[in-house]
Amino acid sequence: MNLCERLGREWLFFDGGTGTILQERGLKAGELPELWNLTHADEIIALNRAYLEAGCDIINTNTFGANALKFTENLTEIVEAAVEHAKEARRQANRPDARIALDIGPTGKLLKPMGDLDFEKAVELFAQVVRIGAKAGADLVLIETMSDSYEAKAAVLAAKENCDLPVMITLIFDEKGKMLTGGTVESTVAMLEGLRVDAIGVNCGMGPRQMMPIVREMVACSSLPVIVNPNAGLPRSVNGKTVFDVEPAEFAALMREIAQLGVQALGGCCGTTPEHIRAMIEACRSVPVAPVTKKHRTVVSSFSQTVEIGGAPVIIGERINPTGKSKFKQALRDNNIEYILSEGLVQEDKGAHILDVNVGLPEIDEPAMMERVVTGLQSILALPLQIDTSDAAAMERGMRLYNGKPMLNSVSGKAESMETVFPLVRKYGGVVVGLALDETGIPETAEGRVQIAKKIYETAATYGIPKEDIVIDALAMTISSDSRSALVTLDTLRRIRDELGGHTILGVSNISFGLPQREIINANFYTMAMQNGLSCAIINPNSEAMMRSYQAFLALTAQDEQCAAYIAAYGGQQSTAPVSAAKAAMPLGESIERGLKEHAVQATTARLEQLAPLEIVNNELIPALDRVGKGFEQGKVFLPQLLMSAEAAKAAFEVVKSAMKGEVQEKKGKIILATVKGDIHDIGKNIVKVLLENYSYEVIDLGKDVPPETIVETAIAQDVRLVGLSALMTTTVVSMEETIKQLRAQKPDAKVVVGGAVLTPEYASSIGADCYAKDAMATVHYAQQTIG
Template sequence: MSFLDRLGREWLFFDGGTGTILQENGLKAGELPEIWNLTHPEDIIALHQGYFEAGSDVVVTNTFGANALKYPDNLREIVEAAIAHAKEARRRAGREDAYVALDLGPTGKLLQPMGDLPFEKAVELFGEVVRIGASAGVDLVMIETMSDSYEAKAAVLAAKENCDLPVCITMIFDDKGKLLTGGTVDSTVALLEGLRVDALGVNCGLGPEQMVPIIRRLTEVCSLPIIVNPNAGLPRSEGGRTVFDVDADKFAALMAQIAEMGVHVLGGCCGTTPAHIRQMIAACADKPFQPPVRKHRAVVSSFSQAVEIGGRTVIIGERINPTGKSKFKAALREDNIEYILSEGLAQEDSGAHILDVNVGLPEIDEPVMMERVVTRLQSVLALPLQIDTSNMAAMERGMRLYNGKPMVNSVSGKRESMEAVFPLVRKYGGVVVGLALDEDGIPETAEGRVAIAKRIYETAAQYGIPREDIVIDGLAMTISSDSRSALVTLETLRRIRDELHGSTILGVSNISFGLPQREIINANFFTMALQNGLSCAIINPNAEAMMRAYRAFLALSAQDEQCAGFIAAYGNQPPAAMTQSAGQDSAMTLAECIERGLRERATEATAAALRETEPLALVNSELIPALDRVGKGFEAGTLFLPQLLMSAEAAKAAFEVVKDAMRGAPQEQKGKIILATVKGDIHDIGKNIVKVLLENYGYQVLDLGKDVAPEVIVDTAIEQQVRLVGLSALMTTTVVSMEDTIRLLREKKPDTKVVVGGAVLTKDYAESIGADRYARDAMATVHYADEVFA
């Protein structure tokens, strides 16, 4: 029976840890586990055989870190050997009913625009491994330990585009339920369900107990089979060995409780052994199995936010659109991306939930511009986006490069339109706007528009797109040419809500085209549409008349508990009415440019400020306070890693202008800090993030790179008289090198402090290996550096 025939219909059990067991068998600190496929084949076979004999239905290959970045010369040999060993283990265990999964782990790189790895390069790296694995005969692809939703998307697309095997994926959340880059369970589920993975879940980083809140939310929002592969508790160091605090008996008891929460696939990660898996299976196999239940949620997501359609009306900001906007057209022609970013930020401030993105002009390359605008917008704000274009190449480029599950505007009832758009929505995921028009044009009656809506629903279903992912545009046509057009539109909204139980959307301001004082008509029509069930409104959120209508409606319809939103907006004094975008025309201070992550505008603002302010005074009054506010927002969870990094880049640009102004003058440097990813570990995401922030706070960073031997770190610390060393590790198999480095530092340069960080570390573990401070994130490292150099 195939894996998919069983998935979601009965209990399935994965294997457990790989690297931790190989360490027990002699894998040295810093030694690459995948090399053992060639040098220690019997050890790898025995590892897999132990799990098959313990009862695992799925065993993953020893290819977690196998990609061309790490193995440019012998990747195929390593991957093929890994698969052959897993198959041989299955044969020896007599488990031909079990499955071999190709294991894909993260590249260790941060993707552009935050990092230096292009999205398509990541797809290529993963795709190469998938092709090798598929040709060697694996049964499924298992993507695991993903802490960045964008890299997860690259891996899923690589799997889907290079094989026809089942694709499963597990993410690594922290104890606050967040990915490294800020994603939540809701936003991640929306993305992965949209990409049509076969199962999803969580692994690594946490033990079973710590995972419970994450698992609970997964069961509430996920419609797919859920995988849970925890660590054997939390790590600590004993005698130079990494050990975990949950033994096989306790692990089995905890997993039995998790089995009752409505999950479908269970296994283990770091620290778990065949004994853990055997006892887990014994404790869970006879538990009642609850098949996945479709949640019927329409969710649009970004890398960190999820907006559900179907409850409170969603506001979609309309200002990133050249129609009728001469300044916006000029910005597109002049490649003035920062103008576009400022339009987006202004709408976010005014209360938009989603931003419409339309960059279509005949004289520009729309697919290229769509890619640039989508990726840059997602680097400075967290709102989900609506990809709005009639250019199919631009639509696909925007959807492919989008980090999340976008809204897509639009498809119509025309057969040609549906055949072009629906395959893209099926491949990349999305909530698609369905226009109630077809080859015969726009029906004059609500009945005709509802009939087209039904046809759109039916055709979408043929592509596997559920009804909840279709939002019908009832089409607001101007009353200046047909006095009854508003009534037809309102009836369409009402019937789609009441008869089809569907969601609706309108470009509200179209209703007043050609009339004077349009905002009067727009605001009143908006209220009428809300009363008739409008799910999504494309409006200008900077137009105060529209937002007043919206907030008043929420208060009056009992959707604003205790009128909290209304009071927050108008409790002190009414904000000044705005009928135009506040974007480019509003002057931003240097601090605001930094906080928003606007690099070019930060440069311009610095140059302007230096005409009136001394360089050091500007640094102390604007740059550092802005970075501090961004850092506090990051720590509080109101800002996320992409925004933190883009703010740091804006500050860096501002500092360069300040340095130029101070050329020749003595410049203050707080101190030297060494940063390094420890021996055996090529994952430098965390280190690179810390480097950017430390440099912005005035520290000289000696970046020794990745896979750095303890001796190199210690020798550099002695030679450069460095008072603080920062060490990073992502993999359990490499934290031993971190302990070796600390031990050597204590011996050779005991006055140097050590701060450590990484996904597999905890405060207790950091203390057990002798570190002076554990930093859970980049800002914590900055704070500790300030203490050391105070």
């Protein structure tokens, strides 16, 4: 029985911490743990062997931070040595049944457009390690401690494209169930199921007690085996060493509780030792193993939102499409991306759940435009997207770069179409629209369309694509040429729902083509279609008639609890004609909140004709940033939108500076930012830098892997009153503590704010920090408190 077949039939146990144990065995502050594969082979073998002797089924190679960003010359040697040490430990422990996981951690970089790392570059960085590790003899790939769903996707694609080993992944969430970049348990599970990983889970960041709510949520929505690898509680510093507050016996008891939640694999992360793992295995082995259960949900997702198809009807906004839209066509020709993004934002405001994205024009490079529009949209809004194209290259480009599980429009019952589209769905994941037509054309009867739907389902299954990932388009044909066409469509909707148990979709407005006052027909047909089982409708959410139909249908079918949504939409409000965002002048504050740089520049230029530059800064720019920051803290705005808003504000600031004609803009104070020695993960630091600079602080960015002496010398030389330190890995927090000690001794008036995934308020206090910042906005607030 192979490894994947064993999941859900028997317990599989992973090993525990590596870096924290190596620290106890002499790993120095700032020293890279992966180098011990070359310099301390016996220690690595001994640690792997200890975990095997504790009863582990899977041990991880000492390669968490091994990538070409950190190791430019000896990456191959390090990864090969790590795999060989695990093999030797397996031989010494006489555990031929044990499996070796090639351990892959994050790059420490934020991917574009939020950061500076290109998606394909990230894929190649991970691919290098995968190729080396697979060739060296690893049995599976374990991608772990991922805090960004986009980077997680890059790592999964690298593994899938460069080896045929099982691929498993564990993610890191905060106490609210959010990843660093805003991903939720449900949205990341949807994406990773679509990418067809073999198991998904959670690790690091929390102890087992704190992790339980996340585990429950993951088990509830995942059709994959679930892995749980928590820390040994929460960290703190004792006599210069990082220790954790959960001993082996307590860890084992808590893990037994987690084992009863329906997971399939258990292990540990930071602070856990062979003793923790041995106790866990003894406590959990007798717990009955929960089989993996398929949830059969039809779900599409963005990086932070999921839309489930099959409950209340889903609205798919149709406005990002050049058909019949001369201004949109010109925007595509002019590469006017902000016009397109504005249309997306308006549809989001009007109630769309998913946005259709069609950028096809004969005279443009459709794959390149699809890339620009998809990446642009997902950087400023959180709605899932439907990639709508007949160009296979454009479809693949959009799917590959999409941060989530998209909808795809479309595949037909033609053999050539299915042979083109289904391999893409199998590789990247997605919910695909199946057109009820084939080589013979569009059937005139519902029976003919139902038979094509069956053919699409059956063919998809041969590619491993389940029925829940197919939504059938029953095809709305204009009644102006065939008065019975609406009846055939409605009959098809009913039969797909009642006979096949499937979901359906329509481009509703097609029904009225060629008729006057088309909204009258469209809105009434929309209501009839929903009554007959329509799951999704591609409509214009800016149309008041269509939205009235939708809201009324929900209220009348008891899908709008106490008519709350209907009242919110129409209670005491007068209807107004919708205005496209592309046609309206967007105020400066809204431009910044939306993250639209060109709009912000235009609005700032216009405001300079009415207000003094500093009035604009103080009365419009800063308040807009404050509103975005507040939304971020409340969980209503996610990191991509926060960063894009900051970029829009930065663009507006540049216009203001130019208008000041050489006047010096007053800086509020100097702040040092640095990722501490031994740590190359600078995501958090770079996010903080962007926001601080927007709030007019002078940031001295010392970069990553910065020795304590450099930070102290800079603070003294430039008389800096606030120092911000970042660390991702537990093994580098000792460098953070040493930096704080040296600052206290040599620059005692400097305040220190710290942040990073491994830190807690208590841990920050124990190493002498003045403030623990849970996110970038918290750092801004502390800067305002301490230096104005």
